[in-house]
Amino acid sequence: xxxxxxxxEFEMSVYQVVRTIPRGKVSTYGAVARAAGRGTARxxxxxxxxxxxxPEVPCHRVVRADGTLGGFNGATEGEEMTRKTGMLRAEGVExxxxxxxxRRFGV
DNA sequence: GTTGTGACGGGTC
DNA sequence: CGACCCGCCACAA
Numbered sequence: 001x002x003x004x005x006x007x008x009e010f011e012m013s014v015y016q017v018v019r020t021i022p023r024g025k026v027s028t029y030g031a032v033a034r035a036a037g038r039g040t041a042r043x044x045x046x047x048x049x050x051x052x053x054x055p056e057v058p059c060h061r062v063v064r065a066d067g068t069l070g071g072f073n074g075a076t077e078g079e080e081m082t083r084k085t086g087m088l089r090a091e092g093v094e095x096x097x098x099x100x101x102x103r104r105f106g107v
Numbered sequence: 108g109t110t111g112t113g114a115c116g117g118g119t120c
Numbered sequence: 121c122g123a124c125c126c127g128c129c130a131c132a133a
Contacts (some may be wrong), residue, residue, distance in 0.1 A: 010130065029115055033129085041115035043129045047116050050131095064115065071114030 003050055011047040018048070023060045024092040026105045028065045041050055041065070051073055061086045061091075067099045 013036040021027050028064035029048075034062065036044070048059045060083075064070045072084035085095050093105050097105070100106075 005132090008130080033115090039130065040128045041112060042127095043115090043131085045114040046112090046130065049112095051114095059114080062114085066116085074114080076114055080119090 004050070007047075007050075007052060010036070010043065011036060011050070014039070014044050014047040015051065015053050015057045018057045018059060018062055019053075019060060022107070024105070025107045026061045026063050026093060026100055026102070027107060028063060028086070028102070029070065031106075032062060045070070057102050060087050063100050063102075065102075067102050069095075069098050069100070 003060065010042070014032060015105075017032050018027070027035075029044045033039045035046045039047075048057075048062060051053055051057055051059050053073075054073075060072050060095040069081060069084060071081070073080040075081065081098075085098075088095050088100070094101060
């Protein structure tokens with residue numbers, strides 16, 4: 001894409017943190033924000049929405065604090081979300097409808 | 108420098 | 121449970 005801009009320091013921090021999420025587990029936007037050292041859930045969502053490191057940064061392992069999926073590959077609904085659910089299940093994460101049980105998978 | 112917006116979160120009603 | 125509001129930080133125009 002040519003509309004891509006250079007990732008800022010903050011965004012880089014976010015991608016780095018998300019990349020460390022172990023397979024079979026998930027994290028939340030708020031948790032990532034704290035791990036990054038600065039920013040909030042909103043900022044993290046914004047960064048992941050522009051995720052230029054596609055498969056390297058497993059954005060599908062990041063969900064909302066209330067357990068709902070959030071978004072994937074730049075979308076919050078549609079086919080992309082269906083894929084996100086499938087990937088999580090393939091990694092051993094139980095997905096009930098559009099939700100995840102953070103009690104077991106939210107590190 | 109100012110304004111609007113967002114893949115959010117927590118609190119209220 | 122759902123709907124609503126307010127606060128939060130970073131980014132683009």
